[in-house]
Amino acid sequence: MKNYLLTPGPTPVPPESLSAMARPIIHHRTPEFQAILKEVEEGLKYVFQTKESVLIISSSGTGAMEGAVASLLSPGDRAVVVRAGKFGERWGELCAAYGIEFTAIDVEWGKTVNPQKIKEILEKDDKIKAVYVTLCETSTGVTADIQAIAKITKDTQAVLVVDAISALGAVPLKTDEWGIDVVVSCSQKGLMIPPGLAFVSLSKKALGLVEKSTLPKYYFNFKAYKKSIDKNDTPYTPAVNLVIGLNEALKIIKKDGLENVIARHKKHAQAVRGAMEALGMELFAPDAFSDAVTSVKVPEGIDGAKLVKTMRDAHGVGIAGGQAQLKGKIFRIATMGYISASDLKICIQTLETVLAELGYKFENGVGVKAFQQASS
Amino acid sequence: MKNYLLTPGPTPVPPESLSAMARPIIHHRTPEFQAILKEVEEGLKYVFQTKESVLIISSSGTGAMEGAVASLLSPGDRAVVVRAGKFGERWGELCAAYGIEFTAIDVEWGKTVNPQKIKEILEKDDKIKAVYVTLCETSTGVTADIQAIAKITKDTQAVLVVDAISALGAVPLKTDEWGIDVVVSCSQKGLMIPPGLAFVSLSKKALGLVEKSTLPKYYFNFKAYKKSIDKNDTPYTPAVNLVIGLNEALKIIKKDGLENVIARHKKHAQAVRGAMEALGMELFAPDAFSDAVTSVKVPEGIDGAKLVKTMRDAHGVGIAGGQAQLKGKIFRIATMGYISASDLKICIQTLETVLAELGYKFENGVGVKAFQQASS
DSSP states (O other): OOOOOOOOOOOOOOOOHHHHTTTTOOOOOHHHHHHHHHHHHHHHHHHHSSSSSSEEEOOOOHEEEEEEETTOOOOOOOOEESSSHHHHHHHHHHHHHHHHHHEEEEBBTTOOOOHHHHHHHHHHHHHHEEEEESETTTTTTTTOOHHHHHHHHHHHHHHHEETTTTTTBBBBHHHHHTTHHHEEEESSSSSSSSSEEEEEEOOOHHHHHHOOOOOOOSSTTHHHHHHHHTTOOOSOOOOOHHHHHHHHHHHHHHHHHHHHHHHHHHHHHHEEEEEHHHHOOOOOOOTTTTEEEEEEEEEEEOHHHHHHHHHHHHOOOOOOOGOOOOTTEEEEEEEOOSSHHHHHHHHHHHHHHHHHHTTTOOOOTTHHHHHHHHHH | OEEEEESSSSSSHHHHHHHTTTSOOOOSSSSSHHHHHHHHHHHHHHHOOOOOOOEEEEEEEEHHHHHHHHOOOOOOOOEEEESSSHHHHHHHHHHTTTTTTTEEEEBTEEEEEEEEHHHHHHHHHHTTEEEESSSSTTTTTTTHHHHHHHHHHHSSOOOEEEEEEEETTTTTTOOOHHSSSSEEEEEEEOOSSSOOEEEEEOOOHHHHHHHOOOOOOOOTTHHHHHHHHTTTTTTTTOHHHHHHHHHHHHHHHHHHHHHHHHHHHHHHHHHHHHHHHHTTTTBTTSSSSSEEHHHHHHOOOOHHHHHHHHHHHHHHHEEEEGGGTTTTTEEEOOSSSSSSSHHHHHHHHHHHHHHHHTTOOTTTTTHHHHHHHHOO
16 A cells, blocks of 8 residues: 655655665765765755754754753753643653753643743743743644744843754744744654754854753763764764765755745645635644644544544555544644645545545535645 | 775665665554564564563664663762773763762773672672673774673672673673673664664663662653553654664574574684784784774884775775774774675775785785685
């Protein structure tokens, strides 16, 4: 069966990258690999929209998130953590793991944070050294207003740390222009590569914290990665073939042009949302949807887990169900990375087929038609 | 130019694994991937020679080494660290990063540790919870007598932690039979896969420490990996295509038979050492050589850096120079993983060519002949 992957990570990998990753392995301490690493860092700077260094770490995104706690802070520092879903909660767990006291802003799942709340907390506490936010909360499909938050953190002692794992290269994120200090991302989302690589950009303000940080760390010590990347090197053996695959993916983004890539994501996500509404379904996050992933409420009387499973097992179309408290209550369709309008059309067509099988009532073909109109 | 990689990591990747890694990506939370993960864990248990769980972590080997400090120990615990080269030093750096006081046993580079020294230290200090040793010190080509060390640690409160990054699947290492508590390894050495995956086996004694450990950690928290692997899962998105490639590599090892694979490594390494001696060169570690990598002294008057560079750039044959204090003084030829006798013959032939160019005097062909005789 031919498979179509429309999950919010891993996302499909372009054949250019797949075949590059299948080339015979090369050694990492060679001019050949260093030239690739340099090109990759340049490409990442382009996508991160920053002139500062972008660190390349061999781990899942969570590893780089851990580094953004352990490498920035010191005992006694405090933090603000926005928790609007599973990945916001992870920031809190990471702070707790390192004994960092934090003020949590708990946001109802499906809603977005009000930046003013961050301002109020920062004004009252000058021990706060970092604000941890999620750009696209993959678990809910909600996006945060990073530009507004950056305006608030800019003139304080605190750095703004953005988990852009799920949305870098898919939604607007202007690191330098907006004044974001730390952007964390990884390979298997908008950057279209298999999981295994994580990335971190650091502003000068963030580098200042890195220099002073005394929390225990080793593998995720940003200081070592910064020193190495300045020499087109990595402190530990990197995931060589993933870096080589990433280089090809970055070339595709560069060729298409980042603005166009982001516009395509917007168009596709809007078309998916239109299709869901045409099918009479309710969006889970209508107020602050992300163009990386659309979350949709499972209609009353329909078994959400069965819907996702049947699409995957009987039709080869992979979408995601809900996580944690949203298990069985929502499903999620990604529009991130190497997912084409045709892939999405197949997805919606299959969704219609399976919804009909499960007894959901709607006018056959209306979802596909709405998608078609909005995406062409 | 066709390239031959004979460096002690990354080592060449078999075509079966390369092409498997180029298959379309699949999602990690699916029965399809979980079946692969299960097969991979079974394969790892076979190579680790253990009945206990083997954790699969997406990082370089250093990450898993960090976990073997942060996930085993608690503040106030002490350790013994054997430092016989660059990677032994890393154990010390890791302990220091977490504030763990340790007694270092410093061994001259090129020599191996005397297990009795470990015994003496353990007898005097019951706060020592872990002994950190390197099976094959890649920087020197020296192997440690792990079986003898395990006999010493077995009846103490301390766990034995072995960095087997460079030698698992290449030299004998009987985890359960010898009583080794923690074995750390990774993908790009004897397991023949590109870098990006690390592995950890844990004895029941080690699991006891993991349960009680209070050092700060998150991504390298073994407790989370243990809980996940028991359900054929990983706590964070794993490096999916590396796991799939690894499955193919493990199938090759299983088909060949671990005993035969290890016997082949021994034969190849002996043949390489014989060739070096026939060429009138001196082995750097004649007393305790590892069959994973052979280190050879650069002959007087020969530019070691130029030797390595010329072999790589003019002939496509990648060997390694010396690291740190051994830079320019030794070169290293790996016999690990997917390196065949023919690859090694090409390597020795090229070495002869370049040595002659650099003015070293020897009887032309004598190295190749010695290798040929010993390896056939």
